[in-house]
Amino acid sequence: MSIRDYESTSLTVHWDDEICSHSAHCAKTLPGVFRPGERPWIDVTGAPDDEIAATIDGCPSGALSYSRKDDEIPVGSGDQEPEDDVVVRVWGSGPYEVVGTVRILDNDGNLIREVTKASLCRCGLSKVKPFCDGSHKDGNFTDPGLFRTPRADQ
Ligand code: SF4
């Protein structure tokens, strides 16, 4: 796991590059903050904190999270509480979107990851399985899934 932090005086944005599915949801929603191709690629001063938080809550893979410095919310998926129920959406021509607390184990039962949100590969092309890395798009993966309209940002 490699989590990088990007800070302003009031907010720290955390990005876990290993589980980012490169959906571009963040860049399409707040291009002044999430700027692929620039360094640093996240500018936490580029929009009000609440807009950044709302965009992070929409990150489908859980790669983005934030901590507000005033109330010291710990690292996690924003203000969202972990959910007991696990919901899986099978996106057309895209990954499994998992929402809920999930523990990913290896063959010996060792905990690899515990996440509250994830995009999991179902095309077989990801280089970071079981997570989706966006390779389904370059690989032209097509499958109707269970949602007839593919999610535009997956
Ligand atoms: S998965 Fe999250 S961090 Fe990665 S590009 Fe999409 S919205 Fe941004």
Ligand code: FES
């Ligand atoms: S579903 Fe995204 S890389 Fe396989």
